[in-house]
Amino acid sequence: MTAQPDTPAKDARRILISVDAMGGDNGAGAVIAGMAMSAEKNPDIGYILHGPRAELEPLVARRAGLSERIHAWHDVSEVVTMEDKPSHVVRHGSGTSMWSAIDSVRDGQAKAAVSCGNTGALMAISTIRLRRLPGVNRPAIAILWPSRNPQGFNVMLDVGADVRADARDLLQFALMGASYARNGMDLPRPRIGLLNVGTEEHKGRPELKEAHALISQYTETGRFDFVGFVEGSDLPGNTADVIVTDGFTGNVAIKTGEGTANLITDLLREAFKFSILSRIAALLALPSLGRLRKRVDPRRVNGGVFLGLNGTVVKSHGKADAIGVSAAIKLAFQLAQSGFAEKLAARVASVGEHAQNDAELPGKAADVHNEGQA
């Protein structure tokens, strides 16, 4: 747009995002539309596209300029459905668009992958194909949640529905979440909170008390501030930038919050349909409501990031429309551009070494890491 003219040939400087076109609730059309939207806004994005080419090609052809941004097609016919069990997909899913999309990251062709499909299957495939970072026991999914923070959002992890997390896992989540907040939200020293049913130190499950003690020791190594226990009300609050919890609790919390927000929005719409006067009021209120919507629209912060793997995977909401898919692609691009995967790996590794060599002096280790915003 500014100095560089549009290049008609494929631009080798582009950052390539691997996109699974299939498996979302709104079909491939929404994914292709989101790809076109992102491509239009950002000349540095290129795609590797996965799915049945005969079905996708007409959809792509309809979007001006999109075809030129697709650097490679992977013509795969099988699709992971929302009903497929992760264990089944891991054994029989190698012919699916999801598997193919992850393999493009594994092979180094793409810097990050995006899928709207089955979360459990995506995590299972990502884990076996990309493998965990050394030192990470349990990969996590981090999301952004509208909040009263200056940046407008908090990070929460894990929301991945994993059934358990011990104190060590929660420490890893804190370290990975801090790294994500630094790279994704530009916070040099994020505030970490540990989700509990009260802020007093005697409250909660035994593993939470243990995690509290453990995370406190790693504030210098992990370059974060630890605000201690936080409650559900702090998730949309301004107490912490990163909220750490197990995947079960996190999953229930975001779905409850999301459902409640949707209920309020729907009731607001109903309230404005009540009378002729309220309909006129609604017309006048449209810009105000638009500002509100923009602020809390979950589509604009669409994208759960998988943390703890050798590569960046962004899980878009299954119900995402074009705007949602575009937001997920933008997030994948930002993380790829910042070299997040490499920084996170370095961060986790350094803490692993620190834990082995220097557990008694957590403060000292901070000085030896100078890889920047990891």
Place this chain on the structure above:
Amino acid sequence: MTAQPDTPAKDARRILISVDAMGGDNGAGAVIAGMAMSAEKNPDIGYILHGPRAELEPLVARRAGLSERIHAWHDVSEVVTMEDKPSHVVRHGSGTSMWSAIDSVRDGQAKAAVSCGNTGALMAISTIRLRRLPGVNRPAIAILWPSRNPQGFNVMLDVGADVRADARDLLQFALMGASYARNGMDLPRPRIGLLNVGTEEHKGRPELKEAHALISQYTETGRFDFVGFVEGSDLPGNTADVIVTDGFTGNVAIKTGEGTANLITDLLREAFKFSILSRIAALLALPSLGRLRKRVDPRRVNGGVFLGLNGTVVKSHGKADAIGVSAAIKLAFQLAQSGFAEKLAARVASVGEHAQNDAELPGKAADVHNEGQA
């Protein structure tokens, strides 16, 4: 209001509610104001009031007609604070207004107790003073949550921050929640859902799968429909009338939902302050917003009910104002009037017997219970 004239003397037919005037965030003033509000609306409510009489008497005197509704004063000077540990209160709290309020239920003077104080302490005192119903291992706190149901609310339990619940506890919650929905919401056959991270039967923690199997067996005995696993998004939805979960998850879920609802409300207010046009729109929109507020105002459904004890205890929100306290008193009155405590006890006992004698034929036992809406 209709046939009966106001009686100047204390009316013996009144249902007495025991009120802890102390320990709420807004002080005794909010509690007394809420008592006055309830008394004015409902001539059948009488009070037993607990707290330092010298402090409370001037507050009561300011409310016309309230003094006449107070059937007994318990002049106690100590107060349970929000910081007090439940274990400490159980040992040293016998001189507090909270303890005294529960003892009025224990002694049969009052039909139900209401407190705005420390939840953990209130549960601990209630449990040791009122004791558990035979067959109940873990008492639970049930709340109402705005939803898309015809009745406008779902019941969720447990939200009491208890750290664990096994399959047997979750079954008890289902039975108690069904009984509460029948008596508190007039639903002859409530739909019960078990909170999980997905609706597929293979998902979630082991105790949830076990509870799923167990609850399925008790639909006839407990007179409810079991809709199986539900997700966080179903809490404000129309899938179930009663959502069963452990106290940790429930507590995090409601605080997240509440916090998110508050954030949206505040942002809505901000959005309407943006420009002169939006301020005019806000004026016109006031009735619509008022309707919305009325529908989701947490003060109007204020009151966590303790289930599984020999007596009814309603925990009002610590931040409750007069409207909130009045709603909690109204709920306590309704439950007392319906004979809920006795019906719940009969229901739990009958299931206990059934489980011992007749575990293989859960359907048969339903016919032998004819104590009405228990």
